[in-house]
Amino acid sequence: MNMPTPEIPRSILPSDGRFGSGPSKVRAAGFSSLASVAPTYLGTSHRRAGVRDVVGRIRSGLAALFALPEGYEIVLGNGGTTAFFDLATFCLIDSTSQHCSFGDFSARFAAAVARAPHLVEPEIILAEPGKRPAPMARAAVDTYALTHNETSTGVAMPVTRPRHGDGSTADGLVLVDATSAAGCLRVDLAECDAYFFAPQKGFGSEGGLWLAACSPAALERSTRLASSGRWAPAFLDLNVAVANSRLNQTYNTPALATLWLLAEQVEWINAQGGLEWAAARSDASAEFLYGWAEAAPFATPFVENPADRSHSVATIDFVAGVDATVIAATLRANGIVDTEPYRKLGRNQLRIAMFPAIEPADIEALTACIDWVVGELFSRWGP
Numbered sequence: 403m404n405m406p407t408p409e410i411p412r413s414i415l416p417s418d419g420r421f422g423s424g425p426s427k428v429r430a431a432g433f434s435s436l437a438s439v440a441p442t443y444l445g446t447s448h449r450r451a452g453v454r455d456v457v458g459r460i461r462s463g464l465a466a467l468f469a470l471p472e473g474y475e476i477v478l479g480n481g482g483t484t485a486f487f488d489l490a491t492f493c494l495i496d497s498t499s500q501h502c503s504f505g506d507f508s509a510r511f512a513a514a515v516a517r518a519p520h521l522v523e524p525e526i527i528l529a530e531p532g533k534r535p536a537p538m539a540r541a542a543v544d545t546y547a548l549t550h551n552e553t554s555t556g557v558a559m560p561v562t563r564p565r566h567g568d569g570s571t572a573d574g575l576v577l578v579d580a581t582s583a584a585g586c587l588r589v590d591l592a593e594c595d596a597y598f599f600a601p602q603k604g605f606g607s608e609g610g611l612w613l614a615a616c617s618p619a620a621l622e623r624s625t626r627l628a629s630s631g632r633w634a635p636a637f638l639d640l641n642v643a644v645a646n647s648r649l650n651q652t653y654n655t656p657a658l659a660t661l662w663l664l665a666e667q668v669e670w671i672n673a674q675g676g677l678e679w680a681a682a683r684s685d686a687s688a689e690f691l692y693g694w695a696e697a698a699p700f701a702t703p704f705v706e707n708p709a710d711r712s713h714s715v716a717t718i719d720f721v722a723g724v725d726a727t728v729i730a731a732t733l734r735a736n737g738i739v740d741t742e743p744y745r746k747l748g749r750n751q752l753r754i755a756m757f758p759a760i761e762p763a764d765i766e767a768l769t770a771c772i773d774w775v776v777g778e779l780f781s782r783w784g785p
Contacts, residue, residue, distance in 0.1 A: 407731075407732055407735040407736075408732060408775065408778045408779065409736065410732075410733075410736040410738075410771050410774055410775065411774070414767060414770045414771055414774060415736065415737070415738070415767060415771065416738065416761075416763075416764035416767035416768055416771070417761060417763070417764055417767070418760075418761065418764055419733075419736075419737040419738040419739055420739060420740065420760075421738065421739070421740055421741050421754050421755050421760065421764075421768060422739065422740030422755055423553055423582060423603065423715050423740070423744075423753055423754075423755045424553065424581070424582060424600075424602045424603040424609075424755075425602045425603075425608065425609060426602060426603050426604070426606055426755055426757050426759065426760075427606060427755075427757065427759045427760055428606050428607065428608075428663060428759070429606055429666075429667070429670070429759050431666070431670070432606060432607075432662075432663045432666045432667060432670075433663070435662070435666055436659060436662050436663060436666075439662065443456075443658060443662065444658055444659065445658075446658070448651055448652065448655050448656055448658065449651055453651070453656075453658060453661065454649070454650040454651055455650070456658075456661045456662055456665050457478070457647075457650040457651060457652075457661060458650040459665040459668075459669065460476070460478070460613075460661065460664055460665045460668060461476040461478075461647065461650065463665065463668035463669055463672055464476045464613065464615070464668055466672055466676070467585070467668060467671060467672055467676055467677050468589070468591050468597070468615055468677065469591070469677075470591065470615060471591055471592045471617070473617065473618040474591060474615050474616060474617050474618070475615070475616050475621065475644065475647070475648075476613060476614070476615055476616075476647065477613070477614050477615075477616050477640070477643050477644050477647045478611060478612065478613045478614070478643065478647055478652060479611070479612055479637075479643040479646075479647075479652055479653060480610060480611060480612075480637070480652055480653070480654055480655075480656055481610070481611075481612055481637070481638075482600045482609055482610055482611065482612055483507075483579060483581045483598065483599065483600045483612055484510060484514075485612055485637075485638065486579075486598045486612045486614065487510060487511045487514040487515075487579075488514055488638050489612075489634075489638040489639070489640055489643075490511075490514075490515075490545075490547075490577055490596075491514060491515055491518040491520075491521060492627075492632065492633075492634035492635075492638050492639065492640075493623075493624040493627060493628070493632075493634055493638070493639060493640035493641065494545060494575060494577060494596065494620060494623055494624060494627075494640065495515065495518075495521055495544065495545045496544040496545065496623065496627065497521060497522050497544060498521070498522040498524070498525070498542050498543050498544055498545070499515050499521070499524045499525070499543065499544070499545040499546070499547055500524065500525040500526075500527065500537060500538070500540065500543045500545070500546050500547065500564075500574075501515070501524050501525070501526050501527065501547040502527050502529075502534070502535045502536070502537055502546075502547065502548050502549065502559065503526050503527065503528050503529070503535070504528070504529040504530075504531065504533065504534050504535055504549070504552050504555065504557055504559075505531055505549070505552035505553070505554040505555040505557065506552075506554040506744065506746050506747075507549065507552060507553055507554055507579065507581070508547075508549040508552055508579065511547050511549075511579060512524055512526050512547070515547075520632070524547075525540070525543065531554070531555045531557075531747060532555055532557065532704055532705050532706065532717075533557065533705075533706075533707070533710065534552075534557050534558075534559045534710050536559075537564040538564060539564040539565055539566045539571075539572035540572070541573075543572070543574050544573075544574045544575065545574050545575045545576075545577060546563075546564055546572065546574050546575070546576045546577070547577050547578075547579070548561060548576060548577070548578045548579070548594070549578070549579045550578050550579065550580040550583035550584075550587060550589065550597075551580070551581075551582045551583035551586075551587060551712050551714055551715060552712075553581065553582040553603070553715055553744070554744040554746065554747055555704070555705070555717060555744070555747065556704060556705055556711065556712045556715045556716050556717035556753065557705055557710050557711070557712060558583065558587060558710065558711070558712040558713065558714070559710070561576075561578050561580075561589050561590070561593050561594055561597070562593050563576050563593050563594070564576070575595040575596070575617075575619060575620055575623060576593065576594040576595050576596075577594070577595065577596045577598070577620075578594045578596065578597045578598070579598060579599070580597050580598060580599040581598075581599045581600050581603055582603045582604065582712075582714055582715050582755075583599070583604070583712075583714055584597070584599035584603075584604055584605065584613075585599075585603075585604035585605050585667075585668075585671060585677070585680055585757075585758060586603075586604040586680060586681060586684045586713065586714035586756075586757055586758060587681055587684070587712075587713060587714060588677065588678070588681045589677075591615050591617075594617070595616065595617040595619050595620040596614050596615070596616050596617070596620045597614065597615040598612055598613065598614035598615075599612070599613055599614075600612055600613070601613065601660060601663070601664040601667075603714075603755070603757060604680070604714060604757045604758060605664050605667045605668065606663065606667040606757065606758075606759040607660050607663035607664040607667060608657060608659060608660040608663060609660070610656075610657050610660060611652075611656060611657070611660050611661070611664070616640075616644075620640075621640075621644060624640040624641050624644070625641060628641050636653060637653065637654065667759070671758060680758040681713070683758050683762065684713045684714055684756050684757065684758060685713050686762045687713075687756035687760065687762045687765040688711065688712075688713035688716060688756055690762065690765055690766055690769070691716050691718070691754060691756065691765050691769065692708070692711060692716065694769045695716075695718045698773070699721075700720055700721050700723070700724045700776055700780070701718050701719065701720050701721070701724075701772075702718070702719050703716070703717070703718060703719070704717035704718065704719045704749065704751055705717065713756060714755065714756055714757060715753060715754070715755055715756065716753070716754045716755075716756060717743065717744075717747075717749075717751050717752075717753050717754075718751055718752050718753075718754065719749060719750060719751045720750050720751060720752070722750070723780060724750075724776055724780045725750065725780075726743065726750045726751050726752050727742070727750075728779060729741075729752065729772060729775050729776065729779075730742045730752060732775045732779065733768075733771060733772070733775065736771070738768065738771060740755075741753065741754055741768075752772075754768065
């Protein structure tokens with residue numbers, strides 16, 4: 403028998419019900435500004451000043467946000483983060499890579515390399531979901547692949563260059579998938595050579611674009627591999643992307659709305675205080691959410707080690723008697739959306755984004771709504 407969905411009291415609802423881990427909440431100010439420029443911006447050439455100015459705003463804004471080290475460049479292209487995985491197989495990995503794999507997205511990068519016929523079988527350092535591995539400096543490895551934040555599990559890892567036992571830094575390039583970390587978590591870009599991400603998470607925009615902060619060493623590697631005769635399709639050629647980025651454009655046509663929303667979000671974060679402000683805002687949301695989960699009798703943080711818990715994407719487990727799918731469905735029926743867990747993880751949990759665009763007060767309101775739903779539908783765990 404179909405039962406009516408409980409109606410959560412309006413007095414405890416969050417001001418905005420979007421808590422998705424990507425696509426994520428787009429601020430009202432962002433799409434309002436897009437609407438205001440739409441008649442003269444949307445539907446115009448991406449190789450003319452109107453759009454190229456927006457790309458220039460993005461590149462300069464990100465350079466300021468990340469305190470870009472000397473010689474590093476902001477490069478962009480179409481296709482999203484998974485396209486950058488393939489780009490790396492052509493343009494950045496010389497022969498042998500090492501991958502820290504601890505969830506679905508970090509595993510995808512390793513799988514892309516394993517399928518590349520011109521590369522050596524990658525070394526993969528595995529950790530079970532909910533934990534993180536550590537890279538190991540090896541003489542034979544020319545590229546280390548890290549993930550700043552594993553979106554599927556809510557585990558974050560530090561961005562540091564691998565070091566040998568004597569403390570010396572490994573020689574290889576360090577490539578960091580930062581898709582759900584960029585703009586949310588603190589980072590020192592001098593510790594890596596390509597910090598790459600897509601804008602549909604912490605940067606509150608849409609997908610289909612990749613951006614990367616590339617070091618001089620990464621740019622030199624790409625140039626050297628091309629000059630040695632290694633072929634790359636133009637769409638996945640970092641050298642082509644660099645040449646176009648220096649002109650504030652992309653090789654092929656981008657989504658203009660994505661560019662505009664990204665530029666607005668980057669400038670909003672910088673105006674509030676930059677990366678430190680954004681990270682502190684995510685810290686506040688994480689502190690409350692994990693504290694609530696630790697105190698609730700029916701919930702617990704999935705990631706056991708507090709040092710490994712992401713401050714941009716949280717995963718919260720529920721006890722066997724409380725069905726997280728029912729909670730998520732009830733929340734959705736009340737306008738609170740995208741709290742469902744990552745589909746392949748298969749756990750009785752919710753996954754909740756804590757990106758800078760999400761108000762910390764809305765995280766608190768979300769937990770109050772979860773408490774209310776559990777009390778209504780799973781009376782054993784009610785107040």
